[in-house]
Amino acid sequence: MRIKSVNVIPIDLKLKEPFSIANETVDIGENVFLKIETDKDIIGWGCATPDSVTSETKETVIDCFNNIIKNILIGEDPLRINFINDILDEKLKGNPSLKAGVNMALYDILGKKADTPLYKLLGGYRDKIETSVTIGLNPVDTMVEKAKSFVSKGFTCLKVKCGMDADQDIEVVLAIRNVVGPNIKIRLDANEGYTLEKALRVVETLEKLGADVEILEQPTPAKYLYALKEVTSQCPVPIMADETVLTLRDSLKAVKMEIADMINIKLMKIGGITNAIKANTYAEIAEIPVMIGCMNESMGAMAAGVHFACAFKNVQYADLDSALDFEEDIVKGGATYKDGYVIPSDKPGLGVEVDL
Numbered sequence: 001m002r003i004k005s006v007n008v009i010p011i012d013l014k015l016k017e018p019f020s021i022a023n024e025t026v027d028i029g030e031n032v033f034l035k036i037e038t039d040k041d042i043i044g045w046g047c048a049t050p051d052s053v054t055s056e057t058k059e060t061v062i063d064c065f066n067n068i069i070k071n072i073l074i075g076e077d078p079l080r081i082n083f084i085n086d087i088l089d090e091k092l093k094g095n096p097s098l099k100a101g102v103n104m105a106l107y108d109i110l111g112k113k114a115d116t117p118l119y120k121l122l123g124g125y126r127d128k129i130e131t132s133v134t135i136g137l138n139p140v141d142t143m144v145e146k147a148k149s150f151v152s153k154g155f156t157c158l159k160v161k162c163g164m165d166a167d168q169d170i171e172v173v174l175a176i177r178n179v180v181g182p183n184i185k186i187r188l189d190a191n192e193g194y195t196l197e198k199a200l201r202v203v204e205t206l207e208k209l210g211a212d213v214e215i216l217e218q219p220t221p222a223k224y225l226y227a228l229k230e231v232t233s234q235c236p237v238p239i240m241a242d243e244t245v246l247t248l249r250d251s252l253k254a255v256k257m258e259i260a261d262m263i264n265i266k267l268m269k270i271g272g273i274t275n276a277i278k279a280n281t282y283a284e285i286a287e288i289p290v291m292i293g294c295m296n297e298s299m300g301a302m303a304a305g306v307h308f309a310c311a312f313k314n315v316q317y318a319d320l321d322s323a324l325d326f327e328e329d330i331v332k333g334g335a336t337y338k339d340g341y342v343i344p345s346d347k348p349g350l351g352v353e354v355d356l
Ligand SMILES: [Mg+2]
Pocket: 189, 191, 217, 218, 242, 243, 264, 293
């Protein structure tokens, strides 16, 4: 089997409402679809979701794809995924979301060729995973309403954005706990917004008042590794590294230095499923659980995260909710939501249907 043609198709998906975290507000999700056609009538779909965190834009993704990656792929055997990964890394530094898009399209082809859903092809540890749903930064009442609305739809795990104003964060989390009751999981994500002292004050106050926070994600700035390590050693709640862990090397460093209790791997940061498998493997050996997260990803990209999450035991946490945030996604299939879980498609490959 050979790759016959490739296409790059940018689609801006409008969010139902603007989404704010500690360092930015967005109202669209820039997704760049990659279509890889083979001479055996199998089409692989991938999707890159560039982000400031990955130092990419829609324009860099399209430009690098057309000028560098296209020529590498045409005529190549799409099942030599590791070889293609290696060549891409050699010819193009960085650009992890673009590489993730290509990598998942190749895995989609592999799954279709094997007539097997990808999560089973990768090892099939579980057939669904509980996912958090994210509450962006807003006035307290709005965030509480959002929490109520998610819980009424059956979600069991909330990820509450924080990091802008420690006092408001404490107020919001207590108010949310009050309305959702004790059985809903509450995770916090500060997106680098706290100092060591603020992080400890927020968590210790919430613990004292019985808010029962499950995880605090990336409390301190990404580049201050020792600040994060210090929060991890002092904080009564498990700390997850996200922005600190971008590349494979970052994740190895995080594991070796024990700077966090758990790490958040996103396919867009780490460059795809192949690299995510490597990062998860050494995290698992070090007994550090992994969360699979997402950017503002269409289901075209997020489905790959769902399949990856379900394949491996050590991927114990999922934050795979971005596809719910768009007014209209152009992708059908990939995964579905039920009772707080996200369930990968049982169709071959990623199971996404894209009409492009
Ligand atoms: Mg995060």
